[in-house]
Amino acid sequence: MNPLAFAALDLPEPVRRGIGDAGFVTATPIQEAALPLALRGKDVAGQSQTGTGKTAAFLIAAFTRCLSHPAPARSGPTAPRVLIIAPTRELVVQIEADARLLGAHTGLGILAVYGGIDYNKQREALREGCDILVGTPGRLIDYLKQHIWSPARVEVLVIDEADRMFDMGFIADLRFILRRLPRPEKRQSFLFSATLSFRVMELTWEFMNNPSQITITPQQKTAEKAEQVLYHVGREEKFNLLLGLLRREGGSRILIFSNTREEARRLEDRLGRNGWEARALT
Incomplete structure:
Protein backbone atom coordinates (compact mmCIF):
# COMPACT_ATOMS: atom_id res chain seq x y z
CA MET A 1 0.00 0.00 0.00
CA ILE A 216 1.77 3.14 15.83
CA THR A 217 4.07 0.22 16.54
CA PRO A 218 7.76 1.21 16.55
CA GLN A 219 9.65 -0.28 13.61
CA GLN A 220 12.90 -0.56 15.52
CA LYS A 221 13.03 -3.51 17.90
CA THR A 222 15.31 -3.96 20.87
CA ALA A 223 18.52 -5.76 19.92
CA GLU A 224 18.26 -9.45 20.69
CA LYS A 225 21.29 -9.46 23.00
CA ALA A 226 20.22 -6.40 24.98
CA GLU A 227 18.79 -7.34 28.36
CA GLN A 228 16.12 -5.00 29.77
CA VAL A 229 15.27 -4.85 33.47
CA LEU A 230 12.75 -2.56 35.18
CA TYR A 231 13.11 -1.66 38.87
CA HIS A 232 10.22 -0.07 40.77
CA VAL A 233 11.81 2.02 43.52
CA GLY A 234 11.08 5.23 45.38
CA ARG A 235 12.90 8.44 44.50
CA GLU A 236 15.05 8.29 47.62
CA GLU A 237 16.22 4.75 46.73
CA LYS A 238 17.25 5.42 43.13
CA PHE A 239 20.83 6.53 43.70
CA ASN A 240 21.69 3.65 46.04
CA LEU A 241 20.23 1.25 43.49
CA LEU A 242 22.35 2.87 40.77
CA LEU A 243 25.51 2.45 42.85
CA GLY A 244 24.67 -1.18 43.47
CA LEU A 245 24.12 -1.83 39.76
CA LEU A 246 27.39 -0.13 38.85
CA ARG A 247 29.31 -2.27 41.34
CA ARG A 248 27.60 -5.44 40.14
CA GLU A 249 27.88 -4.85 36.40
CA GLY A 250 31.29 -3.19 36.35
CA GLY A 251 32.63 -2.14 32.96
CA SER A 252 34.40 1.01 31.82
CA ARG A 253 31.77 2.37 29.40
CA ILE A 254 28.41 3.08 30.99
CA LEU A 255 25.77 5.47 29.67
CA ILE A 256 23.15 6.87 32.08
CA PHE A 257 20.19 8.93 30.86
CA SER A 258 18.40 11.52 32.99
CA ASN A 259 15.28 13.62 32.41
CA THR A 260 16.95 17.01 32.89
CA ARG A 261 20.38 18.58 32.58
CA GLU A 262 20.22 19.58 36.25
CA GLU A 263 19.74 15.96 37.25
CA ALA A 264 22.64 14.93 34.99
CA ARG A 265 24.92 17.41 36.73
CA ARG A 266 23.79 16.22 40.17
CA LEU A 267 24.53 12.64 39.15
CA GLU A 268 27.99 13.64 37.94
CA ASP A 269 28.73 15.21 41.33
CA ARG A 270 27.30 12.39 43.45
CA LEU A 271 28.98 9.66 41.41
CA GLY A 272 32.31 11.50 41.72
CA ARG A 273 31.94 11.69 45.48
CA ASN A 274 31.33 7.92 45.51
CA GLY A 275 34.45 7.02 43.56
CA TRP A 276 33.04 6.88 40.02
CA GLU A 277 34.56 9.07 37.33
CA ALA A 278 31.61 10.59 35.47
CA ARG A 279 30.93 13.39 33.01
CA ALA A 280 27.58 15.02 32.29
CA LEU A 281 26.72 15.80 28.65
CA THR A 282 23.95 18.43 28.53
Whole structure:
Protein backbone atom coordinates (compact mmCIF):
# COMPACT_ATOMS: atom_id res chain seq x y z
CA MET A 1 0.00 0.00 0.00
CA ASN A 2 1.40 3.39 -1.01
CA PRO A 3 1.84 6.04 1.70
CA LEU A 4 -0.57 8.96 1.76
CA ALA A 5 0.57 11.94 -0.31
CA PHE A 6 0.02 15.36 1.28
CA ALA A 7 -1.26 16.54 -2.11
CA ALA A 8 -4.27 14.25 -1.61
CA LEU A 9 -5.36 16.07 1.56
CA ASP A 10 -7.74 19.05 1.51
CA LEU A 11 -5.37 21.63 2.99
CA PRO A 12 -5.29 25.43 2.70
CA GLU A 13 -2.70 26.72 0.24
CA PRO A 14 -0.55 28.42 2.95
CA VAL A 15 -0.28 25.08 4.76
CA ARG A 16 0.63 23.30 1.52
CA ARG A 17 3.41 25.81 0.94
CA GLY A 18 4.80 25.20 4.43
CA ILE A 19 4.76 21.45 3.85
CA GLY A 20 6.65 22.05 0.62
CA ASP A 21 9.22 24.23 2.42
CA ALA A 22 9.77 21.38 4.88
CA GLY A 23 10.35 18.96 2.01
CA PHE A 24 7.48 16.66 2.94
CA VAL A 25 5.85 14.68 0.11
CA THR A 26 4.23 11.65 1.73
CA ALA A 27 2.90 11.16 5.25
CA THR A 28 4.51 9.03 7.93
CA PRO A 29 2.35 6.29 9.50
CA ILE A 30 1.24 8.51 12.43
CA GLN A 31 0.42 11.36 10.03
CA GLU A 32 -1.49 9.05 7.71
CA ALA A 33 -3.53 7.72 10.62
CA ALA A 34 -4.10 11.01 12.46
CA LEU A 35 -4.55 13.68 9.78
CA PRO A 36 -7.73 12.42 8.08
CA LEU A 37 -9.40 12.19 11.50
CA ALA A 38 -8.07 15.55 12.66
CA LEU A 39 -9.11 17.32 9.48
CA ARG A 40 -12.67 16.07 10.06
CA GLY A 41 -12.62 17.74 13.48
CA LYS A 42 -12.10 14.61 15.56
CA ASP A 43 -10.04 14.52 18.74
CA VAL A 44 -7.03 12.18 18.49
CA ALA A 45 -5.05 10.31 21.15
CA GLY A 46 -1.97 8.84 19.53
CA GLN A 47 0.70 6.44 20.74
CA SER A 48 3.86 7.25 18.83
CA GLN A 49 7.55 7.58 19.53
CA THR A 50 9.62 10.74 19.09
CA GLY A 51 10.81 11.23 15.53
CA THR A 52 7.76 9.71 13.83
CA GLY A 53 6.29 12.95 12.52
CA LYS A 54 3.65 13.54 15.18
CA THR A 55 4.62 17.20 15.58
CA ALA A 56 3.91 17.92 11.92
CA ALA A 57 0.63 16.02 12.22
CA PHE A 58 -0.81 18.20 14.97
CA LEU A 59 0.65 21.42 13.54
CA ILE A 60 -0.87 20.82 10.10
CA ALA A 61 -4.24 20.07 11.71
CA ALA A 62 -4.06 23.14 13.96
CA PHE A 63 -3.05 25.52 11.15
CA THR A 64 -5.82 24.16 8.92
CA ARG A 65 -8.44 24.71 11.60
CA CYS A 66 -7.28 28.27 12.28
CA LEU A 67 -7.30 29.19 8.60
CA SER A 68 -10.70 27.58 8.07
CA HIS A 69 -12.39 29.44 10.93
CA PRO A 70 -12.43 33.23 11.34
CA ALA A 71 -10.42 34.53 14.27
CA PRO A 72 -12.53 35.92 17.14
CA ALA A 73 -12.13 39.57 18.03
CA ARG A 74 -9.51 40.08 20.73
CA SER A 75 -10.25 41.87 23.97
CA GLY A 76 -8.39 41.72 27.26
CA PRO A 77 -5.25 39.59 27.73
CA THR A 78 -3.67 37.48 25.00
CA ALA A 79 -6.04 34.66 24.07
CA PRO A 80 -4.25 32.10 21.85
CA ARG A 81 -6.30 29.99 19.47
CA VAL A 82 -3.93 27.02 19.75
CA LEU A 83 -2.27 25.87 22.98
CA ILE A 84 0.54 23.30 22.79
CA ILE A 85 1.87 21.96 26.10
CA ALA A 86 5.11 19.98 26.27
CA PRO A 87 7.12 18.79 29.29
CA THR A 88 10.59 20.16 28.51
CA ARG A 89 12.21 23.33 27.25
CA GLU A 90 14.03 21.39 24.52
CA LEU A 91 10.79 19.95 23.16
CA VAL A 92 9.06 23.35 23.27
CA VAL A 93 11.93 24.92 21.32
CA GLN A 94 11.75 22.16 18.70
CA ILE A 95 7.97 22.47 18.33
CA GLU A 96 8.30 26.23 17.91
CA ALA A 97 10.93 25.77 15.19
CA ASP A 98 8.73 23.26 13.35
CA ALA A 99 5.72 25.57 13.71
CA ARG A 100 7.61 28.54 12.24
CA LEU A 101 8.71 26.41 9.26
CA LEU A 102 5.35 24.79 8.54
CA GLY A 103 3.37 27.94 9.36
CA ALA A 104 5.59 30.46 7.60
CA HIS A 105 2.88 31.36 5.06
CA THR A 106 -0.15 31.25 7.35
CA GLY A 107 0.19 34.70 8.92
CA LEU A 108 -0.39 33.15 12.35
CA GLY A 109 1.63 34.47 15.30
CA ILE A 110 3.71 31.80 17.04
CA LEU A 111 5.29 32.15 20.48
CA ALA A 112 7.05 29.77 22.86
CA VAL A 113 7.40 30.28 26.62
CA TYR A 114 9.74 28.24 28.80
CA GLY A 115 12.34 28.56 31.51
CA GLY A 116 15.98 29.43 31.09
CA ILE A 117 15.64 32.70 29.16
CA ASP A 118 14.72 36.28 30.07
CA TYR A 119 11.47 36.08 32.05
CA ASN A 120 10.35 39.69 31.54
CA LYS A 121 11.20 39.75 27.85
CA GLN A 122 9.16 36.60 27.33
CA ARG A 123 6.28 38.02 29.33
CA GLU A 124 6.18 41.19 27.21
CA ALA A 125 6.27 39.19 23.99
CA LEU A 126 3.30 37.17 25.25
CA ARG A 127 1.46 40.33 26.25
CA GLU A 128 1.67 41.51 22.63
CA GLY A 129 -0.39 38.52 21.57
CA CYS A 130 -0.10 35.31 19.53
CA ASP A 131 -2.28 32.75 17.78
CA ILE A 132 -0.19 29.69 18.60
CA LEU A 133 1.22 29.40 22.13
CA VAL A 134 3.72 26.65 22.94
CA GLY A 135 4.99 26.21 26.48
CA THR A 136 6.01 24.14 29.45
CA PRO A 137 3.39 23.77 32.21
CA GLY A 138 5.27 25.81 34.81
CA ARG A 139 5.92 28.85 32.64
CA LEU A 140 2.38 28.78 31.23
CA ILE A 141 0.94 28.80 34.75
CA ASP A 142 3.23 31.65 35.83
CA TYR A 143 1.93 33.93 33.10
CA LEU A 144 -1.64 32.65 33.45
CA LYS A 145 -1.74 33.63 37.13
CA GLN A 146 -0.48 37.09 36.17
CA HIS A 147 -3.33 37.39 33.64
CA ILE A 148 -0.84 37.85 30.81
CA TRP A 149 -2.76 35.32 28.73
CA SER A 150 -6.16 33.67 28.90
CA PRO A 151 -7.11 30.09 27.97
CA ALA A 152 -10.76 31.06 27.45
CA ARG A 153 -10.62 31.06 23.63
CA VAL A 154 -8.44 28.04 22.92
CA GLU A 155 -9.79 26.25 19.86
CA VAL A 156 -7.10 23.57 19.61
CA LEU A 157 -5.29 21.88 22.50
CA VAL A 158 -2.20 19.71 22.07
CA ILE A 159 -0.59 17.70 24.87
CA ASP A 160 2.72 16.30 23.66
CA GLU A 161 4.61 13.49 25.39
CA ALA A 162 1.85 13.09 27.96
CA ASP A 163 3.57 10.15 29.64
CA ARG A 164 6.56 12.35 30.50
CA MET A 165 4.20 14.87 32.15
CA PHE A 166 3.55 12.17 34.74
CA ASP A 167 7.18 11.02 34.95
CA MET A 168 8.45 14.56 35.55
CA GLY A 169 5.81 15.48 38.11
CA PHE A 170 3.93 18.02 35.96
CA ILE A 171 0.52 16.42 36.04
CA ALA A 172 -0.91 18.76 38.71
CA ASP A 173 0.22 21.80 36.71
CA LEU A 174 -1.20 20.30 33.53
CA ARG A 175 -4.58 19.70 35.13
CA PHE A 176 -4.59 23.25 36.50
CA ILE A 177 -4.34 24.58 32.95
CA LEU A 178 -6.74 22.09 31.35
CA ARG A 179 -9.50 22.86 33.83
CA ARG A 180 -9.50 26.49 32.66
CA LEU A 181 -9.95 25.73 28.96
CA PRO A 182 -13.26 25.71 27.12
CA ARG A 183 -15.15 22.45 27.53
CA PRO A 184 -13.85 19.51 25.42
CA GLU A 185 -16.80 19.67 23.01
CA LYS A 186 -16.04 23.36 22.36
CA ARG A 187 -12.48 22.71 21.13
CA GLN A 188 -10.42 20.12 19.28
CA SER A 189 -7.78 18.22 21.24
CA PHE A 190 -4.76 16.11 20.43
CA LEU A 191 -2.69 14.02 22.83
CA PHE A 192 0.47 12.14 21.94
CA SER A 193 2.41 9.79 24.17
CA ALA A 194 5.01 7.04 23.88
CA THR A 195 2.55 4.84 25.76
CA LEU A 196 -1.21 5.07 26.19
CA SER A 197 -1.18 3.76 29.75
CA PHE A 198 -4.21 3.87 32.02
CA ARG A 199 -3.12 7.11 33.65
CA VAL A 200 -2.63 8.75 30.23
CA MET A 201 -6.02 7.48 29.05
CA GLU A 202 -7.59 9.00 32.16
CA LEU A 203 -6.52 12.39 30.81
CA THR A 204 -8.25 11.69 27.52
CA TRP A 205 -11.46 10.64 29.26
CA GLU A 206 -11.48 13.75 31.43
CA PHE A 207 -10.28 16.44 29.03
CA MET A 208 -11.02 15.23 25.49
CA ASN A 209 -14.16 14.69 23.45
CA ASN A 210 -14.43 10.97 22.63
CA PRO A 211 -10.99 10.83 20.98
CA SER A 212 -10.04 8.38 18.27
CA GLN A 213 -7.20 6.22 19.57
CA ILE A 214 -4.22 5.52 17.30
CA THR A 215 -1.32 3.19 18.02
CA ILE A 216 1.77 3.14 15.83
CA THR A 217 4.07 0.22 16.54
CA PRO A 218 7.76 1.21 16.55
CA GLN A 219 9.65 -0.28 13.61
CA GLN A 220 12.90 -0.56 15.52
CA LYS A 221 13.03 -3.51 17.90
CA THR A 222 15.31 -3.96 20.87
CA ALA A 223 18.52 -5.76 19.92
CA GLU A 224 18.26 -9.45 20.69
CA LYS A 225 21.29 -9.46 23.00
CA ALA A 226 20.22 -6.40 24.98
CA GLU A 227 18.79 -7.34 28.36
CA GLN A 228 16.12 -5.00 29.77
CA VAL A 229 15.27 -4.85 33.47
CA LEU A 230 12.75 -2.56 35.18
CA TYR A 231 13.11 -1.66 38.87
CA HIS A 232 10.22 -0.07 40.77
CA VAL A 233 11.81 2.02 43.52
CA GLY A 234 11.08 5.23 45.38
CA ARG A 235 12.90 8.44 44.50
CA GLU A 236 15.05 8.29 47.62
CA GLU A 237 16.22 4.75 46.73
CA LYS A 238 17.25 5.42 43.13
CA PHE A 239 20.83 6.53 43.70
CA ASN A 240 21.69 3.65 46.04
CA LEU A 241 20.23 1.25 43.49
CA LEU A 242 22.35 2.87 40.77
CA LEU A 243 25.51 2.45 42.85
CA GLY A 244 24.67 -1.18 43.47
CA LEU A 245 24.12 -1.83 39.76
CA LEU A 246 27.39 -0.13 38.85
CA ARG A 247 29.31 -2.27 41.34
CA ARG A 248 27.60 -5.44 40.14
CA GLU A 249 27.88 -4.85 36.40
CA GLY A 250 31.29 -3.19 36.35
CA GLY A 251 32.63 -2.14 32.96
CA SER A 252 34.40 1.01 31.82
CA ARG A 253 31.77 2.37 29.40
CA ILE A 254 28.41 3.08 30.99
CA LEU A 255 25.77 5.47 29.67
CA ILE A 256 23.15 6.87 32.08
CA PHE A 257 20.19 8.93 30.86
CA SER A 258 18.40 11.52 32.99
CA ASN A 259 15.28 13.62 32.41
CA THR A 260 16.95 17.01 32.89
CA ARG A 261 20.38 18.58 32.58
CA GLU A 262 20.22 19.58 36.25
CA GLU A 263 19.74 15.96 37.25
CA ALA A 264 22.64 14.93 34.99
CA ARG A 265 24.92 17.41 36.73
CA ARG A 266 23.79 16.22 40.17
CA LEU A 267 24.53 12.64 39.15
CA GLU A 268 27.99 13.64 37.94
CA ASP A 269 28.73 15.21 41.33
CA ARG A 270 27.30 12.39 43.45
CA LEU A 271 28.98 9.66 41.41
CA GLY A 272 32.31 11.50 41.72
CA ARG A 273 31.94 11.69 45.48
CA ASN A 274 31.33 7.92 45.51
CA GLY A 275 34.45 7.02 43.56
CA TRP A 276 33.04 6.88 40.02
CA GLU A 277 34.56 9.07 37.33
CA ALA A 278 31.61 10.59 35.47
CA ARG A 279 30.93 13.39 33.01
CA ALA A 280 27.58 15.02 32.29
CA LEU A 281 26.72 15.80 28.65
CA THR A 282 23.95 18.43 28.53
